[in-house]
Amino acid sequence: MKLQGFPKRYENASEPTGDRWMAHYEAAKGVVDSGGILVLYGGNGTGKTRMAYELAKKASPPRAQYKRGSLLYDLPRIYTTAVNLFMQVRETFRKDSQVSESELIRRYSEASLLVIDEIQERGETPFEDRKLTQIIDSRYMDERPTILISNHTREEFAKSLSPAVLDRIRENGRGLNFNWGSFRRSDALKVGADPVSIAEG
Numbered sequence: 001m002k003l004q005g006f007p008k009r010y011e012n013a014s015e016p017t018g019d020r021w022m023a024h025y026e027a028a029k030g031v032v033d034s035g036g037i038l039v040l041y042g043g044n045g046t047g048k049t050r051m052a053y054e055l056a057k058k059a060s061p062p063r064a065q066y067k068r069g070s071l072l073y074d075l076p077r078i079y080t081t082a083v084n085l086f087m088q089v090r091e092t093f094r095k096d097s098q099v100s101e102s103e104l105i106r107r108y109s110e111a112s113l114l115v116i117d118e119i120q121e122r123g124e125t126p127f128e129d130r131k132l133t134q135i136i137d138s139r140y141m142d143e144r145p146t147i148l149i150s151n152h153t154r155e156e157f158a159k160s161l162s163p164a165v166l167d168r169i170r171e172n173g174r175g176l177n178f179n180w181g182s183f184r185r186s187d188a189l190k191v192g193a194d195p196v197s198i199a200e201g
């Protein structure tokens with residue numbers, strides 16, 4: 001399995017905990033395994049990026065492999081932040097760019113799973129809207145799952161996406177609200193503290 005771009009910090013993290021996080025994980029896996037669009041939103045430290053990483057490792061997206069000759073190869077599962085994605089697109093416009101815009105868009109469109117994190121940080125310009133819609137739409141057409149992550153509330157998030165994307169989410173997608181406290185709270189590290197109850201309090 002090819003994971004590309006995922007933050008290294010989750011590699012050695014301890015096992016995920018928390019009943020509500022686990023329930024969201026099961027729902028999320030269903031969406032990824034059926035090639036839908038998953039929206040994870042909520043406050044800082046609630047375990048959204050971590051969930052995307054766990055899904056990238058364990059989910060079974062449709063058509064995750066391609067055939068060349070008689071051999072099967074894994075398509076990559078790719079993580080990017082929205083800011084990084086649009087920066088890469090703009091870099092392809094430079095005369096000395098090694099990759100063309102269409103190659104870059106194809107790479108993101110053909111990943112067996114694409115995670116776009118920190119959507120709230122993007123510019124929300126018409127250009128970014130068009131690129132985002134283009135990538136999400138071509139993935140939708142091929143039933144390839146996309147995970148969108150944001151710190152925005154549901155309403156703010158909905159406002160920041162194009163009607164075309166929202167319509168596709170309504171058809172085969174799911175929004176999951178991470179409405180509990182941060183797993184990062186330092187109290188969770190104190191001896192005797194129960195990280196789960198703190199996280200869910």
Ligand SMILES: Nc1ncnc2c1ncn2[C@@H]1O[C@H](COP(=O)(O)OP(=O)(O)OP(=O)(O)O)[C@@H](O)[C@H]1O
Pocket residue numbers: 010013014015016017018021042043044045046047048049050051150151183184
């Ligand atoms: N279910 C969980 N059980 C235990 N620890 C967790 C769980 N989910 C996440 N963590 C840990 O909590 C920390 C924060 O998680 P994560 O980075 O996924 O938060 P986030 O929701 O993406 O936050 P932000 O919105 O600030 O990016 C990480 O160290 C992560 O490993």
Ligand SMILES: [Mg+2]
Pocket residue numbers: 048049050117
């Ligand atoms: Mg995060």
